[in-house]
Amino acid sequence: MNKTKLAYQAIEHYLQTGAILTIKPKGPTGACFVTLYLDKRLRGCIGSPEAFEPLDKNIVRNAVEAATADWRFPPVTLAELPLLKIEVSVLTPLKPYQPKSARALLTYLQKNKPGLVISLSGHRALFLPQVWQELPDAATFLSELCLKAGLPADSWQDKSMCFFIFKLL
Secondary structure, three states, rough: OHHHHHHHHHHHHHHHHHHOOOOOOOEEOOOOEEEEEEEEEEEEEEEEOOOEEEEHHHHHHHHHHHHHHOOOOOOOOOOHHEEEEEEEEEEEOOEEEEEOHHHHHHHHHHHOEEEEEEOOOOOEEOOHHHHOHHHHHHHHHHHHHHHHHOOOOOHHHHOOOOEEEEOOO
């Protein structure tokens, strides 16, 4: 089944019944993020950075949570559902990346524009590769990701910062 269609059906089913759509998962485990847009503006985004269940089941779970549990937005209504643009981003496994220097990190990110997870002192945040469209400069991308993690904007230069890169399938 089409991933976007599955996400739509999961949200629709949940909004109509209050229950999670039951599916017979097919295929391998996978990690995804489901992003919802209304009038080209973010309306919700929830995901799993690492695979722990069949991808179809992960899509259903994240679609419902993006529609109902993203703390930045009120829950999606049935009236809004037909107006939503739904994007399902399937992630490759996270790969540790240890840059030799801040300059090497900036150069790598600017050239490759991967998805990125940062982790430092119990703080963690993720940007999907699509965020490069809004934040095309590597230093700004890193600073905003640090702020998202609840860290000072320049924390990406901390030698203890852990970086994990990924792409979309």
